[in-house]
Amino acid sequence: MTEQQLTATDYHRITSYRRHQLTPHTLDWAHQPMPVKRYPDLPxxxxxxxxxxxxxxxxxxxxxxxxxxxxxxxxxxxxxxxxxxxxxxxxxxxxxxxxxxxxxxxxxxxxxxxxxxxxxxxxxxxxxxxxxxxxxxxxxxxxxxxxxxxxxxxxxxxxxxxxxxxxxxxxxxxxxxxxxxxxxxxxxxxxxxxxxxxxxxxxxxxxxxxxxxxxxxxxxxxxxxxxxxxxxxxxxxxxxxxxxxxxxxxxxxxxxxxxxxxxxxVSGQEVAYGDILAIHRSGMGFSGHPAGTLPVKHAIGKQPSSWVDLVAPDRAGSADYVSVLRQRRSRRNFIAAPGPVEGFMAFVDLMAWGGVASSMPMTCRSAITLGFLVGAGMPVPPGFYLPDPAEKRLGRVSEGRLTESMAAACLDQMWLKHAAVHVLFMTDLAALDRNWGPRGYRYAMIEAGRLGQQAYLAATASGWGACGIGAIYDREAADLLDLSSDGALLYLVGTGPVKSR
CATH class of the missing domain: 3.40.109.10 (NADH Oxidase)
Known part of the structure; x- marks a missing residue:
């Protein structure tokens, strides 16, 4: 019997969440996985x-x-x-x-x-x-x-x-x-x-x-x-x-x-999910040239209509690197509070520059389109923006307060509507498959996670909170952003001022 082969598009759509179509399930606490691997008797x-x-x-x-x-x-x-x-x-x-x-x-x-x-x-x-x-x-x-x-x-x-x-x-x-x-x-x-x-x-x-x-x-x-x-x-x-x-x-x-x-x-009773094994094994070889890249902003259905210069300060401030690591948490108690121009610009500039300066393979860097949903109280009008790191500017794709609609698309986690900025990590699934086959899904998702960790740390260094969201009504979020038919929002990190303890 031939093992099932899945493309990036196949797997993402098979595992997509759809409103009113989620199957509830309970967690088997008796067989919760161990948090650490065990190697008895090894030095x-x-x-x-x-x-x-x-x-x-x-x-x-x-x-x-x-x-x-x-x-x-x-x-x-x-x-x-x-x-x-x-x-x-x-x-x-x-x-x-x-x-x-x-x-x-x-x-x-x-x-x-x-x-x-x-x-x-x-x-x-x-x-x-x-x-x-x-x-x-x-x-x-x-x-x-x-x-x-x-x-x-x-x-x-x-x-x-x-x-x-x-x-x-x-x-x-x-x-x-x-x-x-x-x-x-x-x-x-x-x-x-x-x-x-x-x-x-x-x-x-x-x-x-x-x-x-x-x-x-x-x-x-x-x-x-x-x-x-x-x-x-x-x-x-x-x-x-x-x-x-x-x-x-x-x-x-x-x-x-x-x-x-x-x-x-890692558990006494494990379940092997066939779609997970199938997508991973399908990507164990890769088609296309590993040095290939995808077109810039390949997932976006329409392009920016206006631009805002990112006038980031010469120095964003000071934050001890080790302290930032130790203080990193998922914090979601966002509050509506005005954001200073310097802090906002520095945060957006750092995120936009994060792919360029990362030394990641070009396959990863080009597999992701970075975007921002900006809420009220920030130095730019609310809307959906794309960064242009080369020109140090933000392009507005659409205007309006979209953070509440995005919170609804994230399984109705409405606390997310209070976040000042939603950092978006998007891709074009069909383009991944064309360029690299199923292995392209690894490039895109790992790069999205890497940039997501950067968002956590940058928010912490800025005195903001941050919380990552992978639970998304997939097509609903893509339609809200007016992504292409094969476009997908892979990951979102909500950031912004939070209640002080």
Missing amino acids: RVPLDRDAKLPVKDYFDLANRRQGIEPSRPDALDSQTLSAAFRLTHDLTARAMHAGTPFYYRSVASAGALYPFEMYLAVHRMQGLDPGVYHHHLFDRSLTTLRRGSLPVIPPVDRGVAATVYITGIFFRSAWKYRNRAYRYVLLDAGHLLENLRLALGALDLSFSIHLDFDDEQAATLLGLDPQREVCLACVHLHGGATGEERPGESEALKPLSAAILQAST
């Missing part, structure tokens, strides 16, 4: 809990181009790595909910389900032997999964000291969101990827981001059960001479034990 390497964290201004860091140009090409050691992991994914607070401890984290996640995991492949690093390690968040340690020399996945023509792999565990999200969960697994991988990108930039490390790789080889390297957990992004940390670490032969990579693969099982 752990403690990370340095006292590793020095950099003193950086968030706005300076977020606006700086980062990537493959190193400031300290030989800086990678175990202490620097410890700092990078803390800055990427850390526990920031503890609370008790119904007698059970709940830990806030520096990374946004749909439903606080945190389906992502991080792994490290070490090729050459001071203080850590070559091999594959799993990052244990709660213990701040690395579990040793594999020892010895490794292939560089994906292969590149520069020296690679180590690689960080981001994976997603389907059932952690599917426990709540069922077939729609693949959307949130990808968005959450993007959230984590943005924190990793900023962390490596803050530590002046040289890195490159890759979303195209051999999926099966990556799963074998990391010891994943591909029915349950998959690799979604690879970030090479560069160092050493070009070609010093040459990729090994895939057949030389031996599978890890069944006990290690078993760790991808």
Whole structure:
């Protein structure tokens, strides 16, 4: 029997929410997924809990181009790595909910389900032997999964000291969101990827981001059960001479034990949703040229009729980067309050520049169209706007207070109407399929999540609240924005002033 093949368009439409057509379901609390993977009896390497964290201004860091140009090409050691992991994914607070401890984290996640995991492949690093390690968040340690020399996945023509792999565990999200969960697994991988990108930039490390790789080889390297957990992004940390670490032969990579693969099982009773497996497997190869791009504003049915210059201040203000990470929360108690011109312009400018300066592959950067719904009290009239980062301006597509209508399209979560700005992440599903096949859905959703995490952090640095929304009546929201017939709103982050505690 031939396995079902799904396109990006197929999957998105199959899992679309439609008003009056949602099927209610209850959560199986007895089989709630475990928040951390377990590897019984495997050795752990403690990370340095006292590793020095950099003193950086968030706005300076977020606006700086980062990537493959190193400031300290030989800086990678175990202490620097410890700092990078803390800055990427850390526990920031503890609370008790119904007698059970709940830990806030520096990374946004749909439903606080945190389906992502991080792994490290070490090729050459001071203080850590070559091999594959799993990052244990709660213990701040690395579990040793594999020892010895490794292939560089994906292969590149520069020296690679180590690689960080981001994976997603389907059932952690599917426990709540069922077939729609693949959307949130990808968005959450993007959230984590943005924190990793900023962390490596803050530590002046040289890195490159890759979303195209051999999926099966990556799963074998990391010891994943591909029915349950998959690799979604690879970030090479560069160092050493070009070609010093040459990729090994895939057949030389031996599978890890069944006990290690078993760790991808996070509940005693899991449900495998066929549409999730089908869309992911359909995208395990990619058609089209990986360096291809989509036309600018490809999802929008009509173009701006007027423009407003983004006169951002020379300095948006000051916000300690580490403090911003620790203070990040989902906050939705928005209030109607006037926004200062400087703060609004700086926020919009940072979001518009975020794709350009990110070092993300062009496939991702061109897969998303960024937009803003501006409510009352902001320095520009209410309406739907598109940014032009090259010309430093905002183009108004339509006017009027659309935030209340969008709140209704977001499953009637009417608190959202009070948000000053809705940051919109849109795409053209058919264009994804034409250019890259089903793998294009990964590019778009991961980039939407990455920019969504940026919106959270930028709002926090500005003294605003932020809350991400993936629960959308899909076609209703697209029609409100007058998107093309294949246009889709993938994700929305409401931001703005909130009640002070």
